Amino acid sequence: MEFDVLAGKMKALSDPTRLKIIALLKMRSCCVCELVPIFGISQPAVSKHMFRLKSAGLVKEERQGKWVFYSLNEDVFQEMGFDLTRLPDLSHEIKSIEEQGISVQCEIPE
Amino acid sequence: MEFDVLAGKMKALSDPTRLKIIALLKMRSCCVCELVPIFGISQPAVSKHMFRLKSAGLVKEERQGKWVFYSLNEDVFQEMGFDLTRLPDLSHEIKSIEEQGISVQCEIPE
DNA sequence: TATTCAAATAACCATATGGTTATATTATAA
DNA sequence: TTATAATATAACCATATGGTTATTTGAATA
Numbered sequence: 437m438e439f440d441v442l443a444g445k446m447k448a449l450s451d452p453t454r455l456k457i458i459a460l461l462k463m464r465s466c467c468v469c470e471l472v473p474i475f476g477i478s479q480p481a482v483s484k485h486m487f488r489l490k491s492a493g494l495v496k497e498e499r500q501g502k503w504v505f506y507s508l509n510e511d512v513f514q515e516m517g518f519d520l521t522r523l524p525d526l527s528h529e530i531k532s533i534e535e536q537g538i539s540v541q542c543e544i545p546e
Numbered sequence: 547m548e549f550d551v552l553a554g555k556m557k558a559l560s561d562p563t564r565l566k567i568i569a570l571l572k573m574r575s576c577c578v579c580e581l582v583p584i585f586g587i588s589q590p591a592v593s594k595h596m597f598r599l600k601s602a603g604l605v606k607e608e609r610q611g612k613w614v615f616y617s618l619n620e621d622v623f624q625e626m627g628f629d630l631t632r633l634p635d636l637s638h639e640i641k642s643i644e645e646q647g648i649s650v651q652c653e654i655p656e
Numbered sequence: 657t658a659t660t661c662a663a664a665t666a667a668c669c670a671t672a673t674g675g676t677t678a679t680a681t682t683a684t685a686a
Numbered sequence: 687t688t689a690t691a692a693t694a695t696a697a698c699c700a701t702a703t704g705g706t707t708a709t710t711t712g713a714a715t716a
Contacts, residue, residue: 439569443562449630450557451674452549459549459633463640467650468693474639481675483694488673502683502692503650517630520559523569529584530573540577540613561704578663591705593664598703612662612713 437519445516448492453477454485461495461508468504547629555626558602563587564595571605571618578614 449455453475460466460474471482486506489495493512498505533539559565563585570576570584581592596616599605603622608615643649 439562439565443560443565446556446565447560450553450560452553453674455549455553455556455633456636459636460639462633463637469691470643470649473643473646473648477674478676479693480677480695484674487694499682499693502690504693517627520627520630523565523572526566526569527573529570533580533583536583538583539580563704579661587704588706589663590665590707594704597664609663609712612660614663 437522437524439524442516442519445492445494445512448488448494451485454489457485457489458494458508458513461506465498465505465507467500467506547632547634549634552626552629555602555604555622558598558604561595564599567595567599568604568618568623571616575608575615575617577610577616 449458456475457466457471460471468479468482468486472479475482486495486497489506490497494509494516496507496509498507530539559568566585567576567581570581578589578592578596581596582589585592596605596607599616600607604619604626606617606619608617640649
């Protein structure tokens with residue numbers, strides 16, 4: 437797990453519209469033209485949201501004739517939730533400031 | 547759970563620095579002056595990050611003399627992870643576009 | 657009381673974000 | 687082949703973001 441990568445996935449879900457899109461895709465795949473009336477935003481706005489979700493790896497796309505169907509990448513989505521519960525150990529950072537003598541002992545705020 | 551609120555929490559964690567701060571606070575409380583040398587950014591930059599984490603409810607603050615110690619709000623953090631796995635049901639949105647006849651049957655892209 | 661240290665706030669800047677309208681691309685249908 | 691439908695891309699705009707430096711606030715210390 438890389439902090440940058442996980443933060444990128446979080447950013448992809450940091451918008452209410454994209455979060456709702458994910459909730460919808462948990463039910464079934466959708467094409468752009470279905471999402472437009474649901475969210476009441478323009479078609480290019482939906483396309484941009486899908487691009488962001490796809491770039492983060494959260495969503496897969498599949499063209500079916502003139503439609504492009506987007507589906508949830510369940511593995512990536514689940515892994516993200518897991519990563520959130522297993523953030524990397526940063527004890528070396530704590531150790532570093534302690535060795536440099538710049539840590540603050542909250543026990544002894546004399 | 548509200549999509550807006552959850553998205554707000556995600557946004558608070560959508561920055562690598564803030565995500566690392568959370569990872570640090572999982573180990574122990576820290577004050578601003580400890581985080582400054584760890585991240586190599588200015589003290590006001592750290593203060594702004596803490597404000598954003600606090601606003602999202604992910605972090606608690608406690609003044610100890612001239613220091614302000616920030617600690618992880620573990621309940622909120624855990625609940626966020628849980629909410630992510632239990633996104634609200636949006637079947638009514640699907641039903642709506644189906645009733646309006648604007649849904650696309652991906653089974654029959656004739 | 658005056659000074660000093662930690663943190664917060666203000667003002668600013670460059671870049672990112674989420675929307676728009678207009679146009680291009682891709683694939684079906686006439 | 688031409689028109690049409692779905693999607694993507696481009697260009698633009700207002701606001702948000704993450705950083706900076708300068709200043710203010712709060713608390714401990716000389």
